[in-house]
Amino acid sequence: MSTASDDKNRKAPAGERVADWADGRLGIYSLAKANMRKIFPDHWSFMLGEIALYSFIIIILTGVYLTLFFHPSMNEVEYHGTYVPMQGIRMSEAYASTLDISFDVRGGLLIRQIHHWAALIFVAAMLVHMMRVFFTGAFRKPREINWLFGFLLLVLGMFTGFTGYSLPDDLLSGTGVRFMEGAILSMPIVGTYMSMFLFGGEFPGGDFVARFYSIHILLLPGIMMGLLVAHLILVFFHKHTQFAGPGRNNKNVVGMPLLPVYMAKAGGFFFLVFGVISVLAAIASINPIWALGPYRPDQVSTGAQPDWYMGFSEGLIRAMPGWEINFAGHTLALGVFVPLMIFPLILVAIAVYPFIESWITGDKREHHILDRPRNAPTRTAFGVAWLTWYVILLIAGGNDLFAVFFHLSINSITWFARIAFFVAPVIAFVITKRICLGLQRRDHDKVLHGRESGIIKRLPHGEFVEIHEPLSQGQLHTLTAHHQYRPAEIGPTVDENGVERKVSRLQKLRAKLSKGYYGEGNQIPKPTGEEYQEITSGHGHH
Numbered sequence: 230m231s232t233a234s235d236d237k238n239r240k241a242p243a244g245e246r247v248a249d250w251a252d253g254r255l256g257i258y259s260l261a262k263a264n265m266r267k268i269f270p271d272h273w274s275f276m277l278g279e280i281a282l283y284s285f286i287i288i289i290l291t292g293v294y295l296t297l298f299f300h301p302s303m304n305e306v307e308y309h310g311t312y313v314p315m316q317g318i319r320m321s322e323a324y325a326s327t328l329d330i331s332f333d334v335r336g337g338l339l340i341r342q343i344h345h346w347a348a349l350i351f352v353a354a355m356l357v358h359m360m361r362v363f364f365t366g367a368f369r370k371p372r373e374i375n376w377l378f379g380f381l382l383l384v385l386g387m388f389t390g391f392t393g394y395s396l397p398d399d400l401l402s403g404t405g406v407r408f409m410e411g412a413i414l415s416m417p418i419v420g421t422y423m424s425m426f427l428f429g430g431e432f433p434g435g436d437f438v439a440r441f442y443s444i445h446i447l448l449l450p451g452i453m454m455g456l457l458v459a460h461l462i463l464v465f466f467h468k469h470t471q472f473a474g475p476g477r478n479n480k481n482v483v484g485m486p487l488l489p490v491y492m493a494k495a496g497g498f499f500f501l502v503f504g505v506i507s508v509l510a511a512i513a514s515i516n517p518i519w520a521l522g523p524y525r526p527d528q529v530s531t532g533a534q535p536d537w538y539m540g541f542s543e544g545l546i547r548a549m550p551g552w553e554i555n556f557a558g559h560t561l562a563l564g565v566f567v568p569l570m571i572f573p574l575i576l577v578a579i580a581v582y583p584f585i586e587s588w589i590t591g592d593k594r595e596h597h598i599l600d601r602p603r604n605a606p607t608r609t610a611f612g613v614a615w616l617t618w619y620v621i622l623l624i625a626g627g628n629d630l631f632a633v634f635f636h637l638s639i640n641s642i643t644w645f646a647r648i649a650f651f652v653a654p655v656i657a658f659v660i661t662k663r664i665c666l667g668l669q670r671r672d673h674d675k676v677l678h679g680r681e682s683g684i685i686k687r688l689p690h691g692e693f694v695e696i697h698e699p700l701s702q703g704q705l706h707t708l709t710a711h712h713q714y715r716p717a718e719i720g721p722t723v724d725e726n727g728v729e730r731k732v733s734r735l736q737k738l739r740a741k742l743s744k745g746y747y748g749e750g751n752q753i754p755k756p757t758g759e760e761y762q763e764i765t766s767g768h769g770h771h
Contacts, residue, residue: 403524544622
């Protein structure tokens with residue numbers, strides 16, 4: 230028969246003791262208790278960020294494997310590896326080790342392909358995720374800082390990808406590095422110094438692969454890891470956004486708990502993403518460096534194109550006329566320098582947009598309910614205009630390939646890109662805005678008259694009408710939950726005593742922008758309760 234002293238002296242299981250030891254020093258239990266039951270809404274668009282996260286994890290895992298066999302050196306060697314067509318050819322150690330990874334290391338080629346495909350999907354998922362955040366207004370208070378974190382992750386991902394596909398020192402990547410060197414040299418005064426520092430002498434120098442390697446595997450991924458952790462912490466802290474619906478408001482989240490439901494789904498989705506990328510890598514070859522050969526400064530690969538996410542930067546330079554001016558005895562290559570200055574300005578405009586919209590609306594409230602894109606027509610039109618502009622620059626960046634494929638003049642494509650650069654975004658803006666307003670009108674009619682059932686009924690006096698089914702309360706809530714802003718007004722500039730009030734240019738600018746966003750013709754008024762009651766009471770409703 231056991232006594233109380235025996236129970237007291239009996240040791241707890243080893244796992245429990247370890248858990249108690251860790252909790253006493255790290256506070257894991259209290260942290261887990263507070264967050265493991267956190268609610269996440271269930272909507273397919275929220276998976277876009279998960280695809281980016283999982284792709285990043287796959288990049289890290291495959292990148293660690295590749296670093297074990299890659300030699301970041303530009304020292305020349307003579308190749309005597311497995312790939313017979315390259316035997317006896319002089320090349321850099323970087324290129325030779327990449328051939329060894331592809332043909333001699335067990336699973337090396339598949340890992341290379343997975344790494345490259347994951348990088349492409351990572352940047353694509355981040356871009357689409359950011360566009361989802363943009364179109365739904367998820368960047369509004371209190372998430373402006375998280376928008377900046379996501380923006381920095383996208384930009385750093387682009388440059389990490391560029392440094393990564395430049396490492397093999399093949400003819401294609403070398404052409405891209407030469408393109409970057411020309412852009413750097415176009416910068417007045419500092420361009421030559423920056424080029425000499427980056428390449429360790431005259432291009433191509435002997436150091437850029439080693440320097441790109443350090444940047445690619447240490448500097449940029451380290452910064453991105455920190456930004457990613459900060460991004461996820463803010464997602465937890467601010468709670469997840471959700472679309473309007475019954476029972477949903479700015480003070481709650483309707484969905485499923487992190488454990489066990491969400492984690493189970495997320496774990497399965499990770500392996501699904503990994504599987505899709507692996508299948509792509511196995512059946513679709515990407516960056517076959519053995520077909521191009523090692524880089525030589527006196528050669529250029531035909532049809533050389535960067536990965537898609539850097540294509541618009543090349544499109545800027547290809548579309549720009551080759552203007553040059555002489556200033557103080559120096560030649561300035563404006564055909565390269567001007568696009569080089571436009572590139573960061575566009576990125577800055579994307580980064581600060583949340584603050585611009587907040588200033589225009591004067592809205593200081595917290596927003597946890599997402600907008601439907603149609604209910605913010607000006608913002609949606611800006612987003613589509615930007616995407617149109619991006620596509621135009623991609624076409625300009627591949628003008629030679631489009632010319633060959635469609636049997637067109639390369640000059641015609643270049644001129645099309647130059648004109649469309651200014652015209653196409655404006656057309657896209659106008660069309661998108663009209664579509665959004667049309668969808669708003671349809672929602673307005675649907676709220677008042679119900680959904681078209683497709684059932685035709687003949688009235689006693691011979692008239693044929695279509696039966697409309699009234700919407701449920703949940704559907705009515707979803708269609709009318711959005712907030713409609715009133716445009717900011719300057720107000721009277723003269724008070725009742727005849728004293729003129731000074732209005733700054735900034736106030737005038739804000740009033741004009743606010744009118745452009747929310748003035749007459751920029752949003753369709755929501756149905757009022759009186760209108761709904763009148764229609765549903767039988768007057769004019771079939």
